[in-house]
Amino acid sequence: MAILVGKDTKLIVQGITGRDGSFHTRLMKEYGTNVVGGVTPGKGGMEVEGVPVFDTVREAVEKTGANTSIIFVPARFAADAIMEAADAGIKLIVAITEGIPIHDMLKVKAYLDGKGARLIGPNCPGLITPGEAKVGIMPGHIFRRGRIGVVSRSGTLTYEIVSHLTANGFGQSTAIGIGGDPIIGTKFIDVLRMFREDPETEAVVLIGEIGGTDEQDAAEYIGREFNKPVVAFIAGRTAPREKRMGHAGAIIAGGEGTAEEKIKAFEKVGVRVADLPEQVPQILKEILK
Amino acid sequence: MKLIEYQAKELFKKYGMPIPEGYVCKTVDEVKEVLEKLEFPVVIKAQVPVGGRGKAGGVKLASTKEEAIEKAEKILSMEIKGIPVKKILVAHAVDIAKELYLSIVLDRRNNRALVMASREGGVDIEEVAKTNPDAILKRDIDPIIGLRDFEAREIAFWLYPEDKKIALKIAGIIGKLYKSYVDSEAQLAEINPLVVDSSGQVWVVDAKVIVDDNALFRHPDIEQMRDLDYEDPRELEAKEWGLSFIKLDGNIGNMVNGAGLAMATMDVIKYYGGEPANFLDVGGSSNPEKTRKAMELLLSDPNVRAVFVNIFGGITRTDDIARGLIEAFRTLDIKVPVVVRLTGTNEEIARKMLDESGLPLITVRTMSEGARKAVELANRSN
Numbered sequence: 215m216a217i218l219v220g221k222d223t224k225l226i227v228q229g230i231t232g233r234d235g236s237f238h239t240r241l242m243k244e245y246g247t248n249v250v251g252g253v254t255p256g257k258g259g260m261e262v263e264g265v266p267v268f269d270t271v272r273e274a275v276e277k278t279g280a281n282t283s284i285i286f287v288p289a290r291f292a293a294d295a296i297m298e299a300a301d302a303g304i305k306l307i308v309a310i311t312e313g314i315p316i317h318d319m320l321k322v323k324a325y326l327d328g329k330g331a332r333l334i335g336p337n338c339p340g341l342i343t344p345g346e347a348k349v350g351i352m353p354g355h356i357f358r359r360g361r362i363g364v365v366s367r368s369g370t371l372t373y374e375i376v377s378h379l380t381a382n383g384f385g386q387s388t389a390i391g392i393g394g395d396p397i398i399g400t401k402f403i404d405v406l407r408m409f410r411e412d413p414e415t416e417a418v419v420l421i422g423e424i425g426g427t428d429e430q431d432a433a434e435y436i437g438r439e440f441n442k443p444v445v446a447f448i449a450g451r452t453a454p455r456e457k458r459m460g461h462a463g464a465i466i467a468g469g470e471g472t473a474e475e476k477i478k479a480f481e482k483v484g485v486r487v488a489d490l491p492e493q494v495p496q497i498l499k500e501i502l503k
Numbered sequence: 504m505k506l507i508e509y510q511a512k513e514l515f516k517k518y519g520m521p522i523p524e525g526y527v528c529k530t531v532d533e534v535k536e537v538l539e540k541l542e543f544p545v546v547i548k549a550q551v552p553v554g555g556r557g558k559a560g561g562v563k564l565a566s567t568k569e570e571a572i573e574k575a576e577k578i579l580s581m582e583i584k585g586i587p588v589k590k591i592l593v594a595h596a597v598d599i600a601k602e603l604y605l606s607i608v609l610d611r612r613n614n615r616a617l618v619m620a621s622r623e624g625g626v627d628i629e630e631v632a633k634t635n636p637d638a639i640l641k642r643d644i645d646p647i648i649g650l651r652d653f654e655a656r657e658i659a660f661w662l663y664p665e666d667k668k669i670a671l672k673i674a675g676i677i678g679k680l681y682k683s684y685v686d687s688e689a690q691l692a693e694i695n696p697l698v699v700d701s702s703g704q705v706w707v708v709d710a711k712v713i714v715d716d717n718a719l720f721r722h723p724d725i726e727q728m729r730d731l732d733y734e735d736p737r738e739l740e741a742k743e744w745g746l747s748f749i750k751l752d753g754n755i756g757n758m759v760n761g762a763g764l765a766m767a768t769m770d771v772i773k774y775y776g777g778e779p780a781n782f783l784d785v786g787g788s789s790n791p792e793k794t795r796k797a798m799e800l801l802l803s804d805p806n807v808r809a810v811f812v813n814i815f816g817g818i819t820r821t822d823d824i825a826r827g828l829i830e831a832f833r834t835l836d837i838k839v840p841v842v843v844r845l846t847g848t849n850e851e852i853a854r855k856m857l858d859e860s861g862l863p864l865i866t867v868r869t870m871s872e873g874a875r876k877a878v879e880l881a882n883r884s885n
Binding site: 289290313314315316317318319320321323324325339351352353356366367368369370371372373374377394396397421423424426427428431447449450451452453454457458459460461462463464468469470473489490491492 | 611614645718749751760771774782784816818847
């Protein structure tokens with residue numbers, strides 16, 4: 215089972231002829247992901263890493279039956295690429311690209327609402343169902359198949375925590391990076407809803423950070439109706455106010471979005487928040503006993 | 504990118520918003536000159552990229568030339584929240600019959616821009632939201648349709664029920680504010696206060712704009728407004744190198760790949776009793792020259808007593824980081840202990856390179872071990 219990606223994933227890579235696109239096409243194929251094609255406008259007819267390149271997503275979908283797309287297109291063209299995928303009927307779109315302008319994303323969100331497509335990201339490492347499919351840029355070898363759902367706004371911090379999980383015998387059902395931007399396609403609460411319905415997921419690790427209110431909304435949702443144990447980690451306890459901490463969305467603005475308020479929101483609904491990454495598996499051991 | 508008052512007003516002026524006459528001055532001589540042009544009373548306002556100017560004494564009224572010069576001199580020699588005031592805005596002080604609040608903000612929760620209006624202007628809007636939420640009206644805007652004129656009118660009639668003619672003037676300002684927000688791809692465009700004077704004129708008395716950094720490539724005119732008087736030159740230099748760097752007050756420099764891990768590294772340093780000297784994300788690529796540059800930036804801070812390099816290699820190759828570190832030691836005069844944790848892609852190669860280099864690096868296996876070690880070494884050298 216797991217969620218969103220797996221054996222049924224038929225993936226196309228938008229921006230496949232670029233440096234990052236071709237490199238990760240190879241790594242995703244090596245991991246076992248079913249990559250069926252790629253898209254770069256004007257380069258249709260080529261082949262990259264043994265898969266055919268098309269000029270448009272529509273053609274790629276028609277010829278390959280793709281149901282998922284991963285986007286490596288540069289920031290200034292990425293919003294268009296996301297909308298193209300949605301318009302061609304792709305149901306799961308994963309945008310790796312960092313630096314897409316906010317006003318572009320506002321339009322993308324409104325556009326996607328009418329298309330029934332789910333967007334993961336942008337500015338994210340993608341997602342992985344270990345042993346089945348990797349639709350992203352994470353190092354596949356640190357993941358093991360298991361029963362912990364992982365959802366995170368970060369990339370390398372996720373790898374850090376996942377490596378502690380794996381080392382302690384906690385495999386993952388699906389691990390999802392939802393992205394570090396202020397406007398993202400899928401929020402914590404959306405992923406929690408999917409983990410709730412996934413019989414393979416026994417517990418969830420949620421990795422948040424300063425900025426915005428998505429963690430607080432997730433905490434409120436967990437208190438209301440989530441039925442599985444959750445362990446959280448929040449980055450940015452020492453972050454100064456009004457400074458953008460690398461991620462476009464990681465900013466305490468107008469006093470809102472501090473680590474303390476997020477930690478408090480989780481603790482209020484009985485979710486334990488780890489102080490250190492390596493405490494995450496320790497807490498899981500205690501609560502899954 | 505934040506536009507401070509005088510810059511935000513420059514931008515708003517282009518959209519035809521009513522701005523009281525005013526001039527930016529950096530010296531008392533300049534103040535004397537502009538006072539010849541201005542009608543009294545005048546207001547002298549520190550131009551700094553932080554809030555709370557008024558409380559800090561950075562905003563003063565003056566009704567005579569002498570008084571204005573004296574107050575300007577004082578404000579120009581002030582520091583506000585640690586930032587020296589390098590320039591002031593000297594402007595005609597309009598008389599205030601009513602102060603209102605108006606802004607367009609990004610609503611992350613609903614993925615839309617929001618018009619926010621309040622009958623309580625001139626005060627901290629977050630405070631109003633807490634104490635008197637009914638005094639605030641919020642209306643979200645369809646990003647594809649944009650703000651409609653009728654929406655602006657509805658907001659304005661609510662905001663200023665006292666006088667329909669004035670309300671219609673305010674509706675016009677709401678439309679212009681929204682246009683400036685969209686055109687400049689802002690995350691925030693704020694007027695606080697929007698003033699109605701005793702003759703029924705409406706004025707933008709204070710303004711603030713935050714433009715989306717990721718959209719600046721489409722707005723060279725705004726990029727050009729960057730006020731170098733208030734930018735940390737190291738943060739700008741870092742940006743040119745594709746590094747994300749923020750200076751902090753502690754003494755443990757740290758260099759990390761990925762923003763989340765970088766924040767967590769700062770937190771772990773603090774957890775073990777240390778204080779981070781910075782936030783530094785070297786990003787996903789692993790160009791050795793970038794690593795060298797990052798070390799140079801960290802070490803340019805005289806407070807730094809120890810450095811912690813924390814890399815989780817995925818896309819980033821740890822051997823590239825190792826190469827950069829070795830190069831840094833070769834070209835920079837490194838006097839502080841450097842603790843290195845490299846995990847992931849090519850870590851064996853990286854470790855071997857560092858071992859064989861004979862450099863005085865302290866290699867560790869985990870993030871916690873590295874943070875503890877760095878804290879211990881920084882304390883020892885104090």
